[in-house]
Amino acid sequence: MKSSFLYADITDNIARLIRDKVLQPGDRLPSVRMLCEEHGISMNTAKRVFLELEAKSLIESKPQSGYFVCQPPFQRLPIPSVSNPSTNTDRPEPDDLLRKVYSIRGAKGVTNFSTGVPAKEFLPxxxxxxxxxxxxxxxxxxxxxxxxxxxxxxxxxxxxxxxxxxxxxxxxxxxxxxxxxxxxxxxxxxxxxxxxxxxxxxxxxxxxxxxxxxxxxxxxxxxxxxxxxxxxxxxxxxxxxxxxxxxxxxxxxxxxxxxxxxxxxxxxxxxxxxxxxxxxxxxxxxxxxxxxxxxxxxxxxxxxxxxxxxxxxxxxxxxxxxxxxxxxxxxxxxxxxxxxxxxxxxxxxxxxxxxxxxxxxxxENHLRKLRVQLQQNYVRYETAITTWFPPDTRISRPQGGLALWVELNRMVNTSELFDIALKQKIGFSPGRMFTLQPQFDNCMRISLGVLLTPELEPRLKQLAKLVKAMR
Missing domain, CATH: 3.40.640.10 (Type I PLP-dependent aspartate aminotransferase-like (Major domain))
Structure with missing residues (x-):
């Protein structure tokens, strides 16, 4: 009986910390062994706590890495649409747009969310x-x-x-x-x-x-x-x-x-x-x-x-x-x-x-660490975009890699948004870059290789405000 009370109390306490956002999506939870030592419970009781939290969609298990706080499903934005390009193979390329986007690479003072490589903090x-x-x-x-x-x-x-x-x-x-x-x-x-x-x-x-x-x-x-x-x-x-x-x-x-x-x-x-x-x-x-x-x-x-x-x-x-x-x-x-x-x-x-x-x-050790870092970074971006961007935004759910695809309301032209954002020292990759067809004008790519730190979050929030202003 005592074990059942402990199990329920521990589960409720962790769930409350997640719902109160004390524990954020991407945060690692204590291991099963650490939970046993901290609360004086058995391995089976500790595993039951994690299973219950998983059933509530509050945490997720990553083999060889542990348990992490996940984004609750009811808060997730829908995924982008399936592309439907024309069969026409002879369309002009957006050369001017490409030059503008690539010209900000390494530019001082610009927060560039489009850099398609891991941040130096991720590399050995x-x-x-x-x-x-x-x-x-x-x-x-x-x-x-x-x-x-x-x-x-x-x-x-x-x-x-x-x-x-x-x-x-x-x-x-x-x-x-x-x-x-x-x-x-x-x-x-x-x-x-x-x-x-x-x-x-x-x-x-x-x-x-x-x-x-x-x-x-x-x-x-x-x-x-x-x-x-x-x-x-x-x-x-x-x-x-x-x-x-x-x-x-x-x-x-x-x-x-x-x-x-x-x-x-x-x-x-x-x-x-x-x-x-x-x-x-x-x-x-x-x-x-x-x-x-x-x-x-x-x-x-x-x-x-x-x-x-x-x-x-x-x-x-x-x-x-x-x-x-x-x-x-x-x-x-x-x-x-x-x-x-x-x-x-x-x-x-x-x-x-x-x-x-x-x-x-x-x-191999570096890759294991890098994969965890990138996935945690993805969760941070997903949480931030869900919180700050308009509710009709769609975002991809990458299963790996460095890219996050964001689909906005059709009233938002991201090529025009790029020019506006750059005046405020913010860069990203407009969707029109990724096609030779007249499509993806309302999309953008964010790079998961750019570490979303607390210092960088206000810049992403500012980008969200610019998106709302264009609607």
């Missing part, structure tokens, strides 16, 4: 500095010599070893290193296409990929995309005979943060292989999952070498190191030739430094 900078110094001591000629064309052998070996986390069976010889993820995508597009070809992509889509495709003279066909499950497979089936290649970000794409179900990934790989259409898979966000398990990739299901798998360490470890890679499948010789012509070699010192960091086991 001190340890990486040591790895750079040690790399110069280990490498021949202190790292001033060219790397082999295919890239640093130690790094390729570590990348291959890590492929087991997503069901890959890579060997170091399958991998070519590049100067970042965009460099990998560039090599793939140059190897597989010629001007006038049609490439299918998600909609909305990363602006850099759109710019790259257009610069190579390609026609971009944007596909309907669900904010949770990613590109619509049925839509891809309808155009499979009309396209020459396909570029997708199946795991936590920007700006939606969606993740394609495994059966969809497998279906896409089989569909494109059947029609002889190469698939370029950009998995740059794949390690930034919020769930308990890393999602598989399209490459996992590739039996014919038709999938070119690209990624980098820019979103997880060191954006400025420009260390990326591609697994080109049956197109390896074409990509090696392109690298030889356009680059000769990748960066010697940074590749060796990252290889050493991976070999030490510190990368």
């Amino acid at each position: 900078i001190t340890r990486l500095n040591r790895e750079i110094v040690q790399a110069t001591r280990r490498l021949p000629a202190a790292g001033t010599e060219y790397e082999p064309l295919q890239g640093n052998e130690n790094l390729r070996r570590m990348i291959a070893a890590r492929s087991i986390t997503w069901g890959g069976k890579l060997r170091d010889d399958d991998i070519i290193t590049t100067a970042g993820g965009m460099n990998a995508l560039s090599f793939c597009l140059m190897a597989l296409s010629k001007p006038g070809n049609t490439i299918a992509m998600e909609s909305p889509c990363y602006p850099g990929s759109l710019q790259l495709a257009r610069s190579l003279g390609l026609k971009v066909l944007e596909l309907p995309t669900h904010p949770v499950s990613g590109v619509e497979v049925d839509a891809l089936k309808k155009v499979a005979r009309k396209i020459d290649l396909c570029l997708l970000v199946p795991n936590f794409n920007t700006p939606l943060g969606s993740c394609m179900p495994e059966e969809n990934k497998k279906a896409v790989v089989e569909l494109l292989a059947k029609h002889g259409v190469p698939l370029i898979e950009d998995d740059i966000y794949g390690d930034l999952y919020f769930s308990t398990q890393r999602p598989k990739c399209c490459k996992t299901y590739d039996q014919e070498g038709n999938v070119l798998f690209c990624s980098s360490f820019s979103k997880t470890l060191a954006p400025g190191y420009r260390a990326g890679w591609v697994v080109p499948g049956k197109f390896k010789e074409q990509l090696l030739r392109l690298k030889w012509v356009h680059a000769i070699s990748s960066s010697t010192i940074t590749q060796e430094a990252i290889a050493s960091f991976l070999r030490s086991g510190r990368y």
Whole structure:
């Protein structure tokens, strides 16, 4: 009987702290063992407390991390609409808007909510500095010599070893290193296409990929995309005979943060292989999952070498190191030739430094911490937007990655909002950047890589006021 009273009292006390906002969404609760020690209760009673709080949707469990306060379901905003792009592939690109948004990168005094990389507070900078110094001591000629064309052998070996986390069976010889993820995508597009070809992509889509495709003279066909499950497979089936290649970000794409179900990934790989259409898979966000398990990739299901798998360490470890890679499948010789012509070699010192960091086991520890930090940051943004933005706002529920997609009332033009906000030293990414079609004018992307601190919250609140003023 005493145990039952204690269980009820502890549960009620924690629930009250959450409802009174003493405990905020994203806050970690004491562990089961700590709860036992603090209240003199058994393990079973402590677990019962957490189960009851979970049943009330007040907390959530994250394996190997503990229990965290979650956003109550009744307070959550709806998710954005499924995109419905036109089949027209020849629309003008918003060049002026892109230039304005990219020009504020690193600008002093500007609170930039659009920075698409983790904040420096999230990165192991001190340890990486040591790895750079040690790399110069280990490498021949202190790292001033060219790397082999295919890239640093130690790094390729570590990348291959890590492929087991997503069901890959890579060997170091399958991998070519590049100067970042965009460099990998560039090599793939140059190897597989010629001007006038049609490439299918998600909609909305990363602006850099759109710019790259257009610069190579390609026609971009944007596909309907669900904010949770990613590109619509049925839509891809309808155009499979009309396209020459396909570029997708199946795991936590920007700006939606969606993740394609495994059966969809497998279906896409089989569909494109059947029609002889190469698939370029950009998995740059794949390690930034919020769930308990890393999602598989399209490459996992590739039996014919038709999938070119690209990624980098820019979103997880060191954006400025420009260390990326591609697994080109049956197109390896074409990509090696392109690298030889356009680059000769990748960066010697940074590749060796990252290889050493991976070999030490510190990368896995860093990723575990980073994933928790990003998910907590997402909860902070979700809570703030729910509280301050208009009630008809819609926001995505990313399952990983760095992006939060916000859909506003159609009366709000975020390109115009950007100009107004910038006068108050606030920046973000207007939705029109992420498409070549006349759509997403009332949307914006917020980066989860920007740490929402108490000092930054008034800036987001001010942005919300500007949104309300435009309605």
